[in-house]
Amino acid sequence: MPMTSKFAGTALINHITAIIQRTGHRTIDSIWRLGCASHFILLVLLKSMASFARPRLIIREIYYAGVMSLVIILVSGLFVGLVLGLQGYETLQKFGSESAVGTLVALSLVRELGPVIAGLLFASRAGSAMTAEIGLMKATEQLSAMGMMAVDPIARVVAPKFWAGIFSMPLLAAMFSVMGVFGGYLVTVVVIGVDEGSFWSQMQSAVDFRYDIVNGVIKSCCFGVVITAIAVFEGFDAPPTAVGVSGATTRTVVTSSLAILGLDFVLTAFMFRGVA
Amino acid sequence: MTENTLVKFDNVSFSYGETPILKGVDLTVTRGQVIAIMGGSGSGKTTLLRLIGGEVRPSSGTVHIAGKIVHELNRNALFKLRRKMGMLFQFGALFTDLSVFDNVAFQMREHTNLSEDMIRDLVLIKLHAVGLRGAHHLMPAELSGGMARRVALARSIALDPMLMMFDEPFTGLDPISLSVIGSLIRRLTDALGMTSILVTHDVQESLQIVDYVYFLADGKIVAHGTPDEVRHSDAPFVHQFIHGAVDGPVPFHYQARAYADDLKICGNSLD
Numbered sequence: 001m002p003m004t005s006k007f008a009g010t011a012l013i014n015h016i017t018a019i020i021q022r023t024g025h026r027t028i029d030s031i032w033r034l035g036c037a038s039h040f041i042l043l044v045l046l047k048s049m050a051s052f053a054r055p056r057l058i059i060r061e062i063y064y065a066g067v068m069s070l071v072i073i074l075v076s077g078l079f080v081g082l083v084l085g086l087q088g089y090e091t092l093q094k095f096g097s098e099s100a101v102g103t104l105v106a107l108s109l110v111r112e113l114g115p116v117i118a119g120l121l122f123a124s125r126a127g128s129a130m131t132a133e134i135g136l137m138k139a140t141e142q143l144s145a146m147g148m149m150a151v152d153p154i155a156r157v158v159a160p161k162f163w164a165g166i167f168s169m170p171l172l173a174a175m176f177s178v179m180g181v182f183g184g185y186l187v188t189v190v191v192i193g194v195d196e197g198s199f200w201s202q203m204q205s206a207v208d209f210r211y212d213i214v215n216g217v218i219k220s221c222c223f224g225v226v227i228t229a230i231a232v233f234e235g236f237d238a239p240p241t242a243v244g245v246s247g248a249t250t251r252t253v254v255t256s257s258l259a260i261l262g263l264d265f266v267l268t269a270f271m272f273r274g275v276a
Numbered sequence: 277m278t279e280n281t282l283v284k285f286d287n288v289s290f291s292y293g294e295t296p297i298l299k300g301v302d303l304t305v306t307r308g309q310v311i312a313i314m315g316g317s318g319s320g321k322t323t324l325l326r327l328i329g330g331e332v333r334p335s336s337g338t339v340h341i342a343g344k345i346v347h348e349l350n351r352n353a354l355f356k357l358r359r360k361m362g363m364l365f366q367f368g369a370l371f372t373d374l375s376v377f378d379n380v381a382f383q384m385r386e387h388t389n390l391s392e393d394m395i396r397d398l399v400l401i402k403l404h405a406v407g408l409r410g411a412h413h414l415m416p417a418e419l420s421g422g423m424a425r426r427v428a429l430a431r432s433i434a435l436d437p438m439l440m441m442f443d444e445p446f447t448g449l450d451p452i453s454l455s456v457i458g459s460l461i462r463r464l465t466d467a468l469g470m471t472s473i474l475v476t477h478d479v480q481e482s483l484q485i486v487d488y489v490y491f492l493a494d495g496k497i498v499a500h501g502t503p504d505e506v507r508h509s510d511a512p513f514v515h516q517f518i519h520g521a522v523d524g525p526v527p528f529h530y531q532a533r534a535y536a537d538d539l540k541i542c543g544n545s546l547d
């Protein structure tokens with residue numbers, strides 16, 4: 001019997017060692033990947049001058065990343081505004097302050113929901129498309145072909161997408177907020193019949209340009225950088241196979257969604273601490 | 277290295293991590309010739325092209341192109357050298373978001389200051405050379421495999437390279453497209469004064485158009501010669517390769533234990 005328990009003990013130790021080793025390997029891999037990503041983004045930045053010299057490349061990418069995302073951003077913004085208006089009215093009217101619903105809708109959108117939801121939508125609509133396009137170009141040897149033609153694929157393909165994403169994201173978030181405010185107006189003023197004058201005037205007096213709007217824009221700029229950085233890196237780093245590209249596309253959406261939500265908390269903690 | 281030598285491999289070895297791919301390859305390509313590098317799948321043929329293009333660095337030895345050692349060039353010098361090279365990828369690697377015309381015009385727009393009128397004329401000349409002037413408005417998705425390969429060929433000769441590399445140019449083509457690509461390689465090499473290196477395992481087609489053949493097996497050059505010498509060679513590997521024999525120096529069976537051991541026949545039946 002002691003022999004059996006000795007074997008069981010050894011097996012347990014081996015098992016635990018294996019778990020620790022696996023965790024260690026994964027940690028090292030993650031840090032290694034983070035280093036690769038940082039190096040890659042640095043390269044993109046260094047090679048961006050060539051893209052700025054050819055604005056047509058960036059404009060084309062803005063069309064694909066920004067303009068093509070407009071429909072989903074505007075429609076979602078409208079519905080989020082409609083729901084905010086309804087829920088806000090429902091709660092505020094219990095305290096007799098339903099005219100403050102404009103403030104509630106505008107502040108939640110400009111500070112949080114605008115940048116965050118627009119960011120999540122942008123990551124799944126445009127970020128995934130960027131990853132898939134770059135990944136497929138790699139898998140079909142188009143990036144190698146470009147390199148062999150003495151054209152740097154990072155400067156020609158990646159950098160324009162990167163800057164187009166950074167440029168589009170704040171504009172999309174702003175449009176999301178505008179549509180949301182419009183949705184809130186529709187449901188509370190037009191449908192329910194809250195006083196229009198107090199809806200707009202309370203909103204105007206409560207929303208501060210520097211404190212609320214600029215902070216919201218800063219947030220959306222940060223999200224734009226994070227989403228496009230993740231998207232282009234995942235695409236460029238994707239294994240050149242069907243499974244590799246699909247995995248990279250999924251990772252773009254998952255990683256950037258998590259990054260947006262985490263970063264949003266950090267930014268909020270820095271920006272809004274109850275001091276106006 | 278004589279004046280007439282364009283590419284020279286000097287005892288070149290290369291490995292991916294721990295796996296050796298090339299083991300001391302010596303090879304010379306003379307200007308104006310069409311050279312074939314033949315060998316089975318996974319023998320390191322494509323790696324040779326990647327070494328010439330400077331995409332990878334040799335573990336030891338040197339690759340000279342027009343007197344320059346490729347892996348010693350800095351980025352700008354390497355890109356300058358690459359402008360004088362063309363490469364036809366196995367499946368064309370056309371840019372799928374650009375039309376046939378824009379694909380061929382790509383390098384001209386990137387590397388020259390030619391006017392759009394001039395580029396238009398040049399693109400049509402290149403497309404005419406591969407017989408696809410009428411297809412200039414199509415998108416790559418609308419082309420057949422053979423047509424895509426011809427467009428890619430037109431694109432790679434856009435800037436009149438001194439050296440053309442072809443990675444498996446005959447794979448997956450019907451017999452007509454195959455002869456078309458074969459004769460284009462020969463004709464364009466002669467007409468444009470290029471030098472061409474073909475990496476292939478298509479014996480019959482390539483022996484008709486090349487000037488010299490190298491056989492690569494296990495990362496080494498195992499035989500070389502003119503097409504005539506190769507056809508009549510007695511070397512076992514060359515004979516097996518040219519005639520497509522199932523067994524020979526390249527065995528049919530992947531390395532394994534003895535068949536009987538794997539099936540455990542001996543132990544069971546004799547007991």
